[in-house]
Amino acid sequence: MKFAHRILASAAFMSSALPMAAHAEDAAPAPTSTEASDEREIVVLGFGQSRQVQSVTADDIARLTPGSSPLKAIEKLPGVNFQASDPFGAYEWAVRISLRGFNQNQLGFTLDGVPLGDMTYGNVNGLHISRAIISENVARTEVAQGAGALGTASTSNLGGTIEFFSATPSDTANVTGGGTYGSDNTWRAFARLDSGDLGNGLKGYLSYAYLTTDKWKGDGVQRQHQANGKIVKDLGALGSITAFLNFSDRREQDYQDLSYDIIARRGLNIDNIAGDYPLALGLAKIYQNQVAQASGAPLPWAGVGTTLPANTTIDDAYFDAAGLRRDWLGGVTFNANLTPELSLVTTTYYHENKGQGSWITPYSPTPVGAFNQDGSAITAASPLGFRTTEYRLKRVGMISTLAYDTGANRFEVGGWYENNQFVQARRFYGMTDTAEPNRDPLEFQKNPYLTQWDGKYGTDTLQYHVEDTLHLADDRLVLNAGWKGLYVINTARMLPDTTSPLATGRITARDLFQPQAGVLFKLTPAAELFADYTENLRAYTSSATTGPFSTTQAGFDAIRGELKPERSKTIEGGLRFRTGTFQASAVGYYVNFSDRLLAFANGAGIIGNPATLNNVGSVHTYGAELSANYRILPPLSLFASYSYNHSEYANDVRNAAGVLLVATDGKAVVDTPKHMLKGEVVFDQDGFTARVGADYMSKRYVTYLNDVVARSRVLIDASIGYQFQGEGVLHGVGIEGSVTNLTDKKYIATIGSNGFVASGDNQTLLAGAPRQFFVSVKKGF
Secondary structure, three states: OOOOOOOOOOOOOOOOOOOOOOOHHHOOOOOOOOOOOOOOEHHHHHHHHOOOOEEEEHHHHHHHOOOOOOOHHHHOOOOOEEEEEOOOOOOOOOOOOOEEOOOOOEEEEEEEEEEOOOOOOOOOOOOOOOHHOOHHHEEEEEEEEEOOOOOOOOOOOOOOOEEEEEEEOOOOOOEEEEEEOOOOOOEEEEEEEEOOOOOOEEEEEEEEEEEOOOEEOOOOEEEEEEEEEEEEOOHHHHEEEEEEEEEEEEEEEEEOEEEEHHHHHHOOOOOOOOOOOOHHHHHHHHHHHHHHHHHHOOOOHHHHHHHHOOOOOOOOOOEEEEEEEEEEEEEEEEEEEEOOOEEEEEEEEEEEEEEEEEEOOOOOOOOOOEEEEOOOOOOEEEEOOEEEEEEEEEEEEEEEEEEEEOOEEEEEEEEEEEEHHHHHEEEEEOOOOOOOOOOOOOOOOOOOOOEEEEEEEEEEEEEEEEEEEEEOOOEEEEEEEEEEEEEEEEEEEEEOOOOOOOOOOOEEEEEEEEEEEEEEEEOOOOEEEEEEEEEEEEEEOOOOOOOOOOOHHHHHHHHHHOOOEEEEEEEEEEEEEEEEEEEEEEEEEEEEEEOOOEEEEOOOOOOOOOOOEEEOOEEEEEEEEEEEEEEOOOEEEEEEEEEEEEEEEEEEEEEOOOOOOOOOOOOOOOOOOEEEEEEEEEEEEEEEEEEEEEEOOOOOEEEEEOOOOOOOOEEEEEEEEEOOOOOOOOOOOOOOEEOOOOOOOOOOEEEEEOOEOOOOOOOEEEOOOOOOOEEEEEOHH
8 A cells, every 4th residue: 555645657669869968077978980889779888977877768768568667767777776566667656766775765866957856655845757757758868876967956866866858859740659558458548749840940749648557456447648748949059948848647546565474365466455345344344343342342333243254354455545646847948058168058847746645444434424525424434434645746946057168177057946835634534334435546535524634844945066077188087076065944834724733843954065076087999997976965855754744743843953864975986898889887886874864664554653753873885786788780789787785784773862772783774685687688670679678686675674585586578579661551650569577477576665664574565567468559650
């Protein structure tokens, strides 16, 4: 189940690579004849950069099942730990991505420079990439496994950044469309209209995607509508103006969170019982009778007894749960060439979200006098209640960078400001004791009978950076250094309809000097060495379900003066090499992660008790990453990567009085596999394409004391397709067949869906999807 909500997906197939503007030290040099770079390579290993940076292009997304998240395309890169319980890698409640042991809310994410927040499920400070853009419109995804660029608009990038870049509109008018059908009654459609150059450098596109699929187990559906628009005006020597507006409406019913106890008794395919409302009512009545009996109170429900069916607990399966997200994201970028040496790039953006996450739960029965969706009164009590976490978010911001470039030297200063107004509420709605449910979890709910808490949370972010890059020795040596400063103000207040208030107040995170330095040395035209050092701070979040305000007033008052924001210091170095059609990269790294914050869960996730947040020490991490790309023949290429990561807690967890709570010193970090090995074979010739990819992940620890483990697994995906060549009615028509989890592996996909505990079993696991088949057809006009 879940605490808030999630969303599903995106899309996938076309192309149109977009060479986006980058910092001087990030721009890869043009390959010489000895470097022999093949323009068809879909994985770029970051040549010419002083940091470990790798990227994939739209061609790689196009080879995945249409509807797949752009995150799924980068899972093969070294250091990337990607988990998902659906075939598209886009069901937000289950999607997890981490880099070198840093989890999702400790990374930075942007789209064309616009911050996406930390992409966590609760929608506190941004939105997931699967809602921000249709995946066919992603031209490139860039992963910095250790140190993001100084100017990245993020307050959470302790462990690296993932930046997405959208496709530029085509110079020629065309229409691209496609459709997909597959397992679990999956239907997906995509269409894009490019205007071509309308004169004087004006061009744009409009696109739309629709996805609907049944859950692969249990009852329920997952649907999404998306629309993207982008327009570019070339101003010649003066620069350009770009504007975009993206919309997403995602509604999905959830899979049930599992524990090893549930799996042992009921198997991986146990799920919510959304198709049987009378059964859900009956189980809830029995459970509430058990609670009354244990306390000596009269039984509230006659005729059902106090004994659940054999081999069953009340948490094995709930009636239903769902996540709804509706987003608008837009921005305008002015790229101005002020003089031949001086340029200014400024982006303003706005994001608005309405969200709702729901559980239909036996823990909050409906009293007499509650309301139906239409406002009419419910005249009889029900053992079930409809609990929501509701979101309304409005963000507005501006990012600006001024650069002075004299060839051998580039000096850059920039800033970012964002105001985020976030309203979050926990409400309860009435359910009826009838043959059919009176509420639809895929609708935004109305007429609550109780608001537990309703908070308005503010976040003001101010960040600046200064950076200088120097090219020496005929460009064989590149030095870059700089720093950034960050000041974030978090506020919280409860609104009048609150009945059980959480914390209110103000807290800040501030560090005006976070240095970064890097060096690149070209040993030969085919080989280069690089190294860098960076420091980062992660600001607090303003929310009722995460961060310092997600507790009682007494709890917040106790920690406000003592709490420290998380910090990281990262050093890495490596070698890149290429010759002919072979290229490879090797890097080693060390990370000191300090002032780690840990929220201690209080009770089962469905109950929703406030957590307790504390600094609990440090994590020490070291590791290595290897990757290679080899085009054996013009149509045949191989890619492989290996990652080794050793991450351990450096301290025990103690309370304010120094009393030992959890002996974590020396234990491995949860959800951090020590070994990952990925490989891919791609064949592409004369319209025929084929791809096979394999992904090995070693065991992951599920508890802080390392006594519960998710076992290692190997997953294999494959696709095969053909695009008709020549003239005629079939010209440009492509057909593709794809299969996910080819070997039908039974495995635990996501761990930590309801957080982590010190020891023992916990209902925080999600099963991976079985083998799924899809067929896609696309056509360009």
